[in-house]
Amino acid sequence: MPQASPPDHRPIFPDGLLTALACGHQTTPRALAQDLGVTEDVISQGLDKLRDLGLTLHEDNTGSIQLRTPLDLLDEPGIRAGFDNPRTVPPIHVLEQVDSTSAWLDRARQRGARGPMVCCAELQTAGRGRRGRQWLMPPGAGLALSLLWDTSHWPGPQPTVTLATGATLVQCLEDLGARGLGLKWPNDIQVNGVKLGGILVEGRLNRDGAGALILGVGLNLRLPPGLPIDQPYGDLRESGLDPLPTRSWLAGRLLQALIGMLESYPEPGFQAWRELWQGRDVCLGRAVTVAGDPGLEGIAQGVDARGRLCVETTSGPRWVDAGEVSVRVDP
Numbered sequence: 001m002p003q004a005s006p007p008d009h010r011p012i013f014p015d016g017l018l019t020a021l022a023c024g025h026q027t028t029p030r031a032l033a034q035d036l037g038v039t040e041d042v043i044s045q046g047l048d049k050l051r052d053l054g055l056t057l058h059e060d061n062t063g064s065i066q067l068r069t070p071l072d073l074l075d076e077p078g079i080r081a082g083f084d085n086p087r088t089v090p091p092i093h094v095l096e097q098v099d100s101t102s103a104w105l106d107r108a109r110q111r112g113a114r115g116p117m118v119c120c121a122e123l124q125t126a127g128r129g130r131r132g133r134q135w136l137m138p139p140g141a142g143l144a145l146s147l148l149w150d151t152s153h154w155p156g157p158q159p160t161v162t163l164a165t166g167a168t169l170v171q172c173l174e175d176l177g178a179r180g181l182g183l184k185w186p187n188d189i190q191v192n193g194v195k196l197g198g199i200l201v202e203g204r205l206n207r208d209g210a211g212a213l214i215l216g217v218g219l220n221l222r223l224p225p226g227l228p229i230d231q232p233y234g235d236l237r238e239s240g241l242d243p244l245p246t247r248s249w250l251a252g253r254l255l256q257a258l259i260g261m262l263e264s265y266p267e268p269g270f271q272a273w274r275e276l277w278q279g280r281d282v283c284l285g286r287a288v289t290v291a292g293d294p295g296l297e298g299i300a301q302g303v304d305a306r307g308r309l310c311v312e313t314t315s316g317p318r319w320v321d322a323g324e325v326s327v328r329v330d331p
Contacts, residue, residue, distance in 0.1 A: 011097050012125055013046030014038050018096050018139055021050070021057075024070035028063055053123065054138040054224050071140040074120050074248050082252015088259070089252075090116035090147075099126040101146035102202065102216040108148065109204060109212055115148035116259060120251060138227070142197075142235070143219040143251055149262050151203075152210035159321075160270035160307035162187050162201045164261055165215060167273040169197070170280055172257040176250075178239035182282035185300075185309045185325055189219070190282055191239050194232040196220055215258065221247065271305055278302050283309075287328040290320050297328070 016036045020027065029043045036043070047065070051057060056068040074094050083089045098104050101119040103126070108117060122139045137144050151158075166183045173181060182190040187199040197219035204212040220235035221244060227233075236244060244250070264272060278284065283300035290296040290311060298313035309320040 012123075013049045013097070014042055015096055017043070017046045018050070018071070018122055019073060021055075021065075021067050022071040022073045022140075024067045026064045026066045028065065050139070054141075054227070072247050073122060073140065074251065078246060078248025079118075079120070079252040079255070082249040082254075083256045088256070090118055090255075090259070092118045092120070095119065095121040097121060097123040097125060100124050100216070101144055102200065102214045105146050105148040105214050106202075106204065109206065109214070113148060114152075114206070114210075115150045115212065117148040118145060118255060119148075120145040137218060137220075138224060140247070141223050142221045143217065143247060143254070145251055145255065146214055146216040147255065147258055147262075149213040149215065150210070151213050151265075152206075154211060154266050157203055157211075158266050158269060160305075161213065161215070161262075161265065162199055163277055163303065163307045164265075164270045164273045165199050165201065165217070165258065167277040167280070168257050168261040169199075169217065169219075169254060171276060172254055173236070173239065173241070176241060176245070176253065178236065178241045180239055181280060183277055183280040184282050185303060186307070186322070191234045191236070193282070194234040196234055196236065196239075213262075215262075217254070217258075219254075221250075270307060274303070274305060283325060283327060289326045289328055291324040291326070296320065296323070300325070 014036050017032065020032055020035060029040050033040045033043045047057060057065050058068050059065045076092050076094050079092055080086060080089050098121045101121050101124065104119045105117060121144050124137060124144050163186060166187065166189055169189060170181045170183060180192045184190055188195055189197040197217065200216040202214045204214060206212055220233060222237055223233065223235045281302055284302050286300055288298065288300045288311065296311055296313065296318060298311040298318065301310040301312050301317065303309055304319065309325065311318045311320060
């Protein structure tokens, strides 16, 4: 049977509202309702949603509202400007809000898209990290982007793509001047020992049996304080990259680097990135625990050409294909 397409995303605020507010100019709910073709009640509900997401709106005694800090919104021309060669830019879709950029691309794939194709969004209402965890990204605070790639010419799945993606992103950011970056097996990017971003790579089969890859990236750029995140986190400002480039241009640079990496797969593949990955490995030589049944403990010894993590245990080396690693902190 043909695979059914998942339902499209339902917006949590009127499309266009974030763009209308982003410049920081004063406006009114009535003017916004007229411009967007919705009722004032819908605008009021949307404004409440944006406040819940961390945006600070100032309202004066006349009813006028404005963002306290203008937003650096993504735009397609700005993303294209991040590519050295405009002829290499794939189709780019920039959305205000979506369930997840990867899910949007998967729906496009099921409707016949084969890639390369890019989806970026200001807000993901159901962005996912590893093991299905929600990825929280307030509007304007980071990058959420996904890339659909045709793998029909690959001989088989390439699990090392996740590691190569991390190495590619780190190298690109370091080339721009970022420092203190690290990689945590298998899919985390760190800055000064805390989480900066994450990677989610998903393989798919099209109806004709051809392979496809959806590569999702979330990267913190300038997070507001006090977010309900259940682990230590940082943003790109902590890397010393100051001033930060525009979000659109940075997205273009990262996408150009990722496309260049994917064009090298499956040969030479991860082998071309392994040395860089090993040099940024935050677990190397440290006591780690790999979640699983049973749990695995030992000293991390880096990754092999297949992307497996080597853990030196009391009973000898163990090679881990998948799992979640925690660095042990001895009392």
